[in-house]
Amino acid sequence: MVWDNTFWAFLALVGVIVPLSQLGGRVKPIRALGTLLLLAGIVAGISVAGVCFWQGTPVTLRLPSVAAFPLSLTIDRLGAFFLLLICSVSLPVGIFSMSYVAHHYEAGKARWMWALLSLFILSMSVVVTASTGFAFLAGWELMTLVSAGLILVEGDSEDRIHNVSIYLLMMHAGAAAVVAAFFLYWPYAHGLEFASIRSASANLPAGPRTVLFLLAFVGFGTKAGIIPFHLWLPRAHPIAPSPISALMSGVMLKTAVYGFVRFGFDFLRGGPWWSGYLVLAAGAVSGLLGVLYAIGEHDLKRLLAYHSVENIGIIYLGLGSSLLFLANGAPQWAALALIAALLHTLNHAYFKSLLFLGAGAISHSTHTLDLEEHGGLLRRMPVTGMAFLVGCCSIVGLPLFNGFVSEWLTFRSFLHGSALSATAARIVLPLMIGVLALIGGLAAACFVKVYGVAFLGRPRSVEAERAGEVPPTMRIGMVLLALNCILLGVFPLLVLSSLARLVQVLVPGSTAPEEIGSISRVIPWVAVTLLGTLAVMLAARRTRRSAATWACGLPALTSRMQYTSTAFSKPIRSVFAFVYKPDRRVELLPADQPYFPASISYRSVRTTSFEKLLYRPAVDAIVAVAYQVRRLQTGNIQVYLLYIFLTLVSLLVYLRFLR
């Protein structure tokens, strides 16, 4: 009962009181109080989600609703896991925003930021706790609209509106698939309640099953940003304010993973036999291309956005392997792969929002997101720098940080594939180890570049030289997330044990995999070994001196002599040139004097093959159809009267003869 009330308090605070206090609050203290109430609401959300997740007792709320559209929220263990994810990322992001919003927006915009931020958190929480299709879709739509609003608070330049419309368009195309999926259930479940959908799924014919699976794959895949549905992601995430980018990349994408797990595992209990291969392929392509596109970027937020595509790819690799195990009758290993995917979902939420907050802190101090203008920031912003380093190590999947644990579990699930009886699965799954290893290697290269260019070495611009540490609340936000990354990296059992119990419900016939125990036992030992050795060596005091490097005879080294971000990634870009296919133009002016040019201009444009080969033809086709349809619109009133008449006649014919 107490938890019911806590959940009510969370919803009321985040959904009503905070937005009202921000938008309606006439005086500053009321708005400041609203900000604190938001944090209080999130803490309430964390506590109720934590209790439901660790104890496994669901909390149900019935909201007033019209009979045909039942609205009710239930926090079951899966929902609790995702609610915990949402709230535990929102809290540091909220704390970070306290000074970020105050510094970057004047009062009018700041109100909208806070109100929309609060509604954004509410919408995502509704999505993961909804227990009826209607509540789910309402939250889903609100989430899209509010996030678009948050992007537009920052400004409304033409470019921004263009990117936001692409975002809205693709989101609604995806939402259409999700709506279709729910309504496809209607004839079988006679309603939209999850409980009836779940029971109807057991004896669903094969045809609708396949269609449902594909709808869920496309619908949620669009939101998750898997390739080829990723087009909106590197456009929408970088232009949002940094705390919002953190929430969009860290949390909003995860609601799509939630939806896919809810449909694919909770409702459908696995897809057709080929579903595992489909999801694995989507994961592998997203992972590899995502990280390759990321390496080519030097705008920090676009780079991080592409890494979201990569990490969603890793999550889908786990989900795909789980579906493949399910289809081959190996629930035990399906459970392992699903645990890996869900844990990576949580881990990615922490480290990606940390990195986006770090990007916000960098742009706060240097006023630019271009890596080539950074450099030497660790000495100038030590707390931000250390937190960002933790984020880099986590996203690369280095041991002692949280990303490693989930990637390790994914590796181990692939390894189990060798024991399956189906030949194809037995070859494909172990080979996925190579794919995941390549993704990991590329991610490591990319983050050596990011951290090395932005935080280490000499400052590359006057802004970077003058940069200073960010205000305390921003630091607290980042440090909280960094601590989460380390905590889950060294003591993964904190989450894994409950996660295993959750997955036992989703995958019937499974028990807690032994891998959970083995990783939890070995990591602390590795930590002790590494930190012990390190401590001994750092304790040995030696004479140290700072001395300038010999500059090959020049007076001194300058920052221009350092490797740039572009130079760093050049070897990898050359080797993988077939992915980038850059369009390069070198122009010499005047053209008739190639050896004594007055000016040389160089232009290199990269449009991904997806835009050229997939989206451009699709858009052209839609526009062509629209032109044809426009012929109907003559603007002549007689013609419209004719349409009405024809419609009436055809309806009458239908009712009389065809029904």
Add this chain to the structure above:
Amino acid sequence: MTLALGVFQVLFLIVGAPLTRGIIARIKARLQRRRGASIWRPYADLGKLFRKEDLAPPASSPVFRLAPRLLFAVALAAAAFVPVLQPSALLASLGDFVLMVYLLALGRFFLALGAMDGGSAFGGMGASRDALISTLAEAPFLLGLTAVSISARNPSIAGIVGWALRQNFFDISAVHILAFTALSMVVLAESGRMPVDNPATHLELTMIHEAMTLEYSGPSLALLEWASAVKLNVMLALLISLFGPWGMATNLAPAALGIALGAYLVKMLLLMVVLAVIESSVAKLRMYLVPDFLGVATALSVLAVIFTMIARR
């Protein structure tokens, strides 16, 4: 006793690492008809460096000092995964090969960061080149180990070695030949040996690992050099234990341990001769041919994984 032996194995790999380097250098010298330095020379070098002062460029941050120390700690942890005298090691049954590979990646990540922190052109150059090589080496490394682990049906290194010990040497399958070739190529690339990187030159056009350590001096440089020697030693010992563990002690009797030590030293010497012959007879690959080299390793390791399925029948 097992614990003591485990600790001994780690110390053996770490303390013996400079000697491995010294012996390889000596064999190379002999192959080139030079007399060569003493095989104990690397110890003298380390001792000299440890006595010097530690210089850091003015622009550098704490990461610059952390990197060599972390690299050494990682090398030490990785040594705890490799069986030498008996088919077990401190972490070899608790951890698996994925953890070991990722520990090495942790060291490499910080080595590259330390190189970037120097603020000169060479560090970035080395880090960028190393990023390419280690990125491409990751997949064949893990796939090669995957192939042997599937054959042994055990993910832990101790389990694989224990399984290999029970096999007859003459029953060795195509999987092992493919995986061994792939992993040997990876070892050459990962430990910065010819034909991928030349450890004996400081030419800016070609150097990779040396470019990353260029800004370091004194104890930091000593730790870097020692750590990379340990890494080479650990990789060679890993090859021996995975593909030729015969002779290892299955009990803790002194005689068995003595035989194991002798067998290990003979196998190690053999590998060192092979390495020295390769380094003396092969030219360094052009930078952009290294992906082809590692591509071959990847293809071999993929074949090894696919063959595990056939070998089972």
